[in-house]
Amino acid sequence: MPFSKIWIHLVWSTKNREPLLTDNIRRKVFNHIRENADKKKIEIDSINGYTDHVHLLLVLQPTQSIAEITHWIKGESSHWINKNKICSGAFEWQDDYFAVSVSEKNVPKLQAYINNQEKHHHSKTFEEEYDKLKRQHNKQISETALPFTPG
Numbered sequence: 281m282p283f284s285k286i287w288i289h290l291v292w293s294t295k296n297r298e299p300l301l302t303d304n305i306r307r308k309v310f311n312h313i314r315e316n317a318d319k320k321k322i323e324i325d326s327i328n329g330y331t332d333h334v335h336l337l338l339v340l341q342p343t344q345s346i347a348e349i350t351h352w353i354k355g356e357s358s359h360w361i362n363k364n365k366i367c368s369g370a371f372e373w374q375d376d377y378f379a380v381s382v383s384e385k386n387v388p389k390l391q392a393y394i395n396n397q398e399k400h401h402h403s404k405t406f407e408e409e410y411d412k413l414k415r416q417h418n419k420q421i422s423e424t425a426l427p428f429t430p431g
Contacts, residue, residue: 286340287325287382289390290350291333295372299331305366306331313357322349325387326394335394337382346379 294300301309310327313336317324323339336353340346354373361371382390 282342284342287384287387288338288340288346288379289382290336290338290377290379292350292354292377293333293374295374297332300367300371301329301331308366309357309361312360313353316356317353320352326391328394328397330397335397337390337394350377350379
């Protein structure tokens with residue numbers, strides 16, 4: 281039997297980074313995402329966020345793709361939010377998302393980071409955080425990438 285364990289850190293925001301995910305709404309939405317992911321065999325380890333974004337740590341199965349999972353979670357949850365009038369007015373997620381693989385040794389640190397989003401965002405905005413994540417991962421990629429010479 282094959283064994284695969286690919287950890288993915290997935291982040292996305294509300295449309296135009298609107299602060300629509302208040303404490304009460306955020307808990308409802310995250311519980312809904314987790315319950316429905318279980319039904320689809322999407323293994324979510326951690327989920328949290330702040331008023332304008334979501335952090336999710338999941339284990340990607342060999343038959344799953346990041347794009348499909350992200351599309352399904354975002355689409356299904358926004359449909360549920362609107363259908364149940366969880367927010368006043370129409371709710372949408374931003375089209376873009378951030379996804380990176382995570383080393384098994386870094387999982388505990390990332391779990392703590394995700395679980396402490398509320399505290400973290402008292403001093404840093406989502407935009408600052410998102411820019412830092414992209415810079416960190418671009419730096420790591422450029423430092424470890426092998427030079428490519430066209431044939």
